[in-house]
Amino acid sequence: MNFIKLLDTLSNKELMSKEGSRRESFDQFKNLGAKIAMASIPFGLAATSSKAKAATKSMATAAMMADEMDVLNFALTLEYLERSFYQQGLAANGLIPSEDQAVFAKISQHEDAHVDFLLTALGDQAVPEPTFDFTGSNAGLNLDPFNNYDQFMALAQGFEDTGVRAYKGQAGALANDNDLLTYALQIHSVEARHASQVRRMRNEKGWITQSSNTLPSAFAPIYGGATPESNTVQGGVNLSGMFAQYGGDAAVTEAFDEPLTMDEVLAIGGIFIVS
Amino acid sequence: MKNKVLKMPNPVQPEINKRRQFLKLSGMVVVGSGLLMACSNDDDSSTPPDPNVFDLGAGNLGILNYAYALEQLEAAFYQNVLDGSYWAGAPANEKQILEDLYNHEVIHREFFRTAITAVAPNDITPDLEFDFSSVDFSSRDSVLGTSKVLEDTGVGAYNGAGKLINANDAAGAAYLTLAGKIVSVEARHASAIRNLLSPGTGSFAGDDILVGIGTPPAFDKAVSPSDTLSAVASTNFVVTPFTANNLPTS
Numbered sequence: 001m002n003f004i005k006l007l008d009t010l011s012n013k014e015l016m017s018k019e020g021s022r023r024e025s026f027d028q029f030k031n032l033g034a035k036i037a038m039a040s041i042p043f044g045l046a047a048t049s050s051k052a053k054a055a056t057k058s059m060a061t062a063a064m065m066a067d068e069m070d071v072l073n074f075a076l077t078l079e080y081l082e083r084s085f086y087q088q089g090l091a092a093n094g095l096i097p098s099e100d101q102a103v104f105a106k107i108s109q110h111e112d113a114h115v116d117f118l119l120t121a122l123g124d125q126a127v128p129e130p131t132f133d134f135t136g137s138n139a140g141l142n143l144d145p146f147n148n149y150d151q152f153m154a155l156a157q158g159f160e161d162t163g164v165r166a167y168k169g170q171a172g173a174l175a176n177d178n179d180l181l182t183y184a185l186q187i188h189s190v191e192a193r194h195a196s197q198v199r200r201m202r203n204e205k206g207w208i209t210q211s212s213n214t215l216p217s218a219f220a221p222i223y224g225g226a227t228p229e230s231n232t233v234q235g236g237v238n239l240s241g242m243f244a245q246y247g248g249d250a251a252v253t254e255a256f257d258e259p260l261t262m263d264e265v266l267a268i269g270g271i272f273i274v275s
Numbered sequence: 276m277k278n279k280v281l282k283m284p285n286p287v288q289p290e291i292n293k294r295r296q297f298l299k300l301s302g303m304v305v306v307g308s309g310l311l312m313a314c315s316n317d318d319d320s321s322t323p324p325d326p327n328v329f330d331l332g333a334g335n336l337g338i339l340n341y342a343y344a345l346e347q348l349e350a351a352f353y354q355n356v357l358d359g360s361y362w363a364g365a366p367a368n369e370k371q372i373l374e375d376l377y378n379h380e381v382i383h384r385e386f387f388r389t390a391i392t393a394v395a396p397n398d399i400t401p402d403l404e405f406d407f408s409s410v411d412f413s414s415r416d417s418v419l420g421t422s423k424v425l426e427d428t429g430v431g432a433y434n435g436a437g438k439l440i441n442a443n444d445a446a447g448a449a450y451l452t453l454a455g456k457i458v459s460v461e462a463r464h465a466s467a468i469r470n471l472l473s474p475g476t477g478s479f480a481g482d483d484i485l486v487g488i489g490t491p492p493a494f495d496k497a498v499s500p501s502d503t504l505s506a507v508a509s510t511n512f513v514v515t516p517f518t519a520n521n522l523p524t525s
Contacts, residue, residue, distance in 0.1 A: 099475050106477030110485075113493030120489060168455040175442035175451055178525065185434040186486075186494035188455065192462035193480040193495075197470060205375065206467040207460060235390050235446075235453055239382065247378035255379040256456040257463075 068177055071170045073127045074262055075184070076118040078166055080129045081269060082111040082159050085145075088134070089156075092146040100201065107156075107194050114187055121183075131274045139218050139271040153202050158219045160195035161208065162260065162268050164188060165225075169259035192257070207254040218271070225264045229253060304501045306344075306508045307516025329401055333521040335444055336391070338436050340400040341500055341522060342454070343387035345432055348512060349425050350384040351405045353377035356422070359412025369471060376422070376464050383457055404514040419472050426465035427484050428506060431498035433458035439500070439523040462495065499524070 086108035089095055096104050119126050134155065136143045145152040167188035174181040196206030204214060210230040211223040223229045232240040232252050239252045247254070260268075331340040353376050356362050362373055391399040411417035433454050440454065441447045466479040473481075485492035498506075500522045507513060 102476050103479070106480060109491060110480065110493040113487065113490035116490050117488055117493075164459050168452070168459065171437070171451050171455045172442065172448050175440075175448065178438035182434065182438050182497045183488065183494070185437045185455070185458065186488070186497055189430050189434060189458055189462035189495040190480055190485065190493060192459035193466040196463035196466035197479040200467060200470065206372075206463045207375065207379070234386055234456070235449055237386065237389055239386065242385070243378070243382055246381050247375065251375065251378040252382055254375065255382040255460055256453075257459040258456065259452065 067173055068180060069122065069125050071173050071184075071262075072118055072122050072180070073125070074170065074265070075167065075187070076115065076122065076126060077130065077273075078159075078163055078265070078269065079111055079114040079118060081132060081272060082163065083108070083115050084129070084132050085134060085155065085159060086111055088146055089152050095146055095149055095152060097149070103197060103201070104156075107160075107197075110190055110194070114190075117183070117187075121180075132272050133274045134272055136218065136271050138274070141216070141218055141271070143216075153198060154215050154219075157195065157198045157202055157204070157213075158215050158222050158268075160191055160198055161213075162222050162265060163191035164195055164257055165222075165260040166262075166265040167191065168257060169261055169265070171259075205254070208257065209250050210253050219268070221264065221268055225258070225260050227258045229258050231256070231258050304504045304508075304519040305516065306504050306513050306519070329515075329517040331400065331517065331519045331522060332395075332398055334523060335441055335447055335450055336395055336398060337519070337522045338439055338500075339387060339391050339450070340398070341436065341504075341519065342433070342457075343384065343391060343400045344403060344517065345429060345503075345507070346380060346384040346387055347400070347403050348405065348507065349429065350377070350380040351403075352407060352410075352421065352425060352512070353380055355407050355410070355412055356418055359418065361413050361415055361418045365415070372467050372471065373418075373422075376426075376468075379460060379464070400517065401515065403517070405512050406514050407512060409511065419468055422468045423465065423472060424510075426461055426468055428498075428503060429461040430458060430465055431496040432500070432503040433461065434495055434497035435499050435503065437497070439525070441523070 086104060090101075090104060090108055134143065134145050135141060143151050143155070145155050167184055170184065171181065171188075174184055200206050202214065208223060208229045211220075211228045213219070213223050215222065230253050232238060232249055234256055240249050243249075243252055331337045331344065353373065356373055357377055362370060365373070388399070410421050437451060437454055437458075440451045442451045444450075465484075469478045469481065470476075472478065482492045484496070486494050486496055488494050500519055501524075504519050
């Protein structure tokens with residue numbers, strides 16, 4: 001399965017959901033639950049017995065299996081992209097100044113390990129590595145990140161912030177598999193450590209204020225989306241205006257990172273994927 | 276900075292001189308130096324857990340109360356940082372980072388306070404009292420070193436709590452997303468503080484804190500509430516005692 005096939009699979013799923021398959025009904029239930037929670041009651045702490053939880057979980061496990069594979073392949077595609085990017089960056093003579101070598105060597109080592117981990121987890125279900133073009137020609141860009149350090153840093157920030165939002169967006173899809181959910185969370189926060197580091201090296205804050213950034217405008221979707229980084233509504237509570245003495249709405253948006261949907265991430269990643 | 280609090284703390288004052296025996300029961304997670312001191316001279320073993328000591332509770336509410344307790348700890352720490360002489364004389368970039376962290380942790384704390392109060396006003400973690408006398412707020416190493424521990428602890432705690440959230444509950448999926456929204460900010464904090472302590476190195480995501488999963492270190496830890504709270508208890512930062520005897524464990 002290549003990247004395009006992954007896209008196909010995902011759009012087929014959307015069709016399936018319109019036909020109301022059992023699996024998609026479950027997804028709709030989950031989405032509905034989330035929407036209700038976000039829109040009306042801030043927190044409904046309905047008591048559920050552990051027996052009921054176990055029963056719901058075992059029902060869900062079989063139904064969710066295929067989706068989990070898709071999520072892992074989605075993650076693998078992102079990790080392939082990051083691995084390729086940093087390996088090429090580190091191999092480019094004179095690109096990364098000596099004082100920054102240790103940072104990028106560390107990030108690269110992590111992305112290698114994330115790819116290896118996901119390949120092991122997926123076994124023969126793993127998608128092969130796509131062909132990447134980091135000039136961004138798919139979006140009409142003409143970048144040269146392996147000769148231009150500013151561009152390399154900007155893309156690194158974009159990839160890391162996208163990675164954080166991408167993993168976050170899939171947490172719900174992994175919620176019924178404790179192990180996979182935990183592994184994904186363990187990667188997610190490492191991507192956030194990377195993002196914070198690269199952002200500060202670029203003289204941005206380590207956290208995201210509103211949806212503002214210093215990346216080329218083609219990368220605005222990295223901080224936008226259905227739930228943009230500028231979102232101030234958390235758990236149904238609009239926090240806007242509540243923290244005037246604590247950095248105001250800017251700090252509110254910094255204090256919560258936001259998810260991207262799979263489609264939103266694939267649109268961003270697609271800028272760099274040739275085939 | 277002194278009065279930068281939304282609400283004056285109103286810590287529940289347990290009767291710490293009263294005899295307590297429940298530490299003798301096995302498997303309990305007890306946080307709070309006040310309680311531990313009160314227990315040290317105790318040799319009676321016949322009464323049940325003290326109803327005056329708050330327990331975080333069960334299910335998703337318990338996890339929210341757990342997160343709220345940790346956010347109280349972090350916010351209180353940074354309030355002390357901003358009241359301290361190290362912060363007052365720190366370079367501008369360090370002042371900004373620490374002030375941002377303070378703001379973020381207050382926002383996290385107040386968010387949990389508001390959200391939990393809305394649904395369980397009688398079962399919310401009380402305003403905890405803290406004692407940071409072991410931290411030297413005039414010392415860069417002491418301030419940043421403590422910050423590093425707290426932020427790394429927060430990351431591991433949220434990562435470990437994710438699977439304990441029952442996402443099939445009415446609002447469970449929203450809780451899981453919220454935990455995800457907060458944990459990555461804690462990780463951004465940890466990265467920033469670590470880089471202040473060891474600039475230009477791999478420390479921001481260092482091998483000293485990451486673990487491998489059949490790979491070299493490349494994953495944050497996922498730490499159980501009982502291990503996290505044991506670590507928190509060992510700092511003696513928390514004065515107000517509370518227990519965590521009913522949190523989900525899987």
